[in-house]
Amino acid sequence: MSMITTFMQVYVFVLAGFVGYQVISRVPALLHTPLMSAANAITGISLVGSLVAAGSGRGLASNILGSIAVACATINVVGGFLITDRMLKMFQRPGAKK
């Protein structure tokens, strides 16, 4: 990995963190619990790395470790999104009650 690559990665990381801060600080307290749950679902992005390991040609050990990782990350993603959606469904639009 070259020096430039590393710096580009740091750039991406810092800017994304900044965007994240700006976006998240606009979330009203009303939705902080769904936010926590959504952030949890999104943590399942480690699925990306898990898939590469599970499908790699590096040998059986990699495939097994990887497939366990894929299963775990998928549980995180599926469970997280299901529960977030259930919570958000409960927030009723003003005047929509009855």
Place this chain on the structure above:
Amino acid sequence: MTEPSSAVREVLIQIAYLASSVLFILGLRGLSDPAKARNGMRQAMVAMLLAVIGTLLHHDIVRFDFLLVGLAIGSIVGVVIGLPLGIDIPMTAMPQFVAISHMFGAVAATLVGIDEYRALGNAPAAPVMAALGFEVILGALTVTGSFMAFAKLQELIRGKPITFPGQNYANVGLFLLAIGLLIYQIIVPGQPMLFYGMVAIATLIGVLMVLPIGGADMPVVVSLLNAYAGLAASAMGFALNNNLLIVVGALDGASGFLLSVLMCKAMNRSFGNVLFGAFGATTTSVKTAEGLTVREVSAEDAAVRLAYAQNVIVIPGYGLAVARAQHLIREMADLIEKKGGQVKYAIHPVAGRMPGHMNVLLAEAEVPYDRMFDMDEINSEFDRADVALVIGANDVVNPAARTDTSSPIYGMPILNADHAKSIIVMKRGMGTGFAGIENELFYNPKTSMLFGDAKASLAKLVAELKTL
């Protein structure tokens, strides 16, 4: 059809990743408005799907058997666990659900880190080693930390803080040791024993970090662990040179830290105090209530007062959710509104077990969200309120937080219930709140106490309101 060349593949992957990153950010932005939030989450789901599709195009993926088995097992378990949970789980159990879900994500991050280390012949180049090190340290401590948080919240183990002498020094020492091992391996590569030792230390840190934290502070830790899991994903992105992982991990990290800080601020405690303070040992001066009298009110009288009130502000506390009485509150509010009054809900930042928890609990009872107000939005309105109805809340309405410098909750922002023209407090008995201190609001001449179980009292109020 010929196989697309690897250059074309790479372009496709990058396009999918870029679109995915943008959709994740848009999805989180959707959460800034309750009307758009569900759509936002759909965008995030599409983003996750794009991320998976893009990854499946990766040229390193040569076999799909293991990968598909993993995906299938994960989806099945995810749906089997998630779906009944998604339908049945009491909303009060939200924090432990988030904690256990984190554990799974963190297991994935840690395993990928270990596998990558092995794939690089146990001797990665310095920058990759640094990234992998952070990935496995943060991942491993999130695994055990999340599990401990789950176990405590679910009351599988004692929820009380578990402390021993020198605990903080031990934790800091272990953390420094893990970092030291990492630095050593960056300089001198090729020492798998040290690498696995480092992972073991990190799992130990996860356990020790959560032991001294009490049940009520746990959501701060859950949120912090969310940030760690995000940073572990980012570190994975650095190691695998994958921008999508870096972006999404950073978003998660920002969200986790921001929420932890907000929670600490609402509890009037510093970050350090929550993490290292082992709350529960507060023995500061406590004002006793000798010589003061409380005025009791019957459900009938309370119902009459509510029926003829123009402006009612309800202050729900966690006791309400524990009694599962949210639906009764809404029924009561509907009756008051039928008589021409207006009902608003004042939500203190620490109402419930995590930020915004009370909003979810009320939303579950079909309270429209435009009736729920943050502390800052509603505090000036108490002066105009005819009745402030305090249900199962205590410390968040204690005026001692404003005036009594010796009180443990001094300086904590509170709801101005005492500014209302009259106050009705629904409470089981005269017991003290979470902080264990007397509440002078209960002795205020404007205050009437309605003693009894929250659910039973509310049912009586509703019945009385119906007859009026």
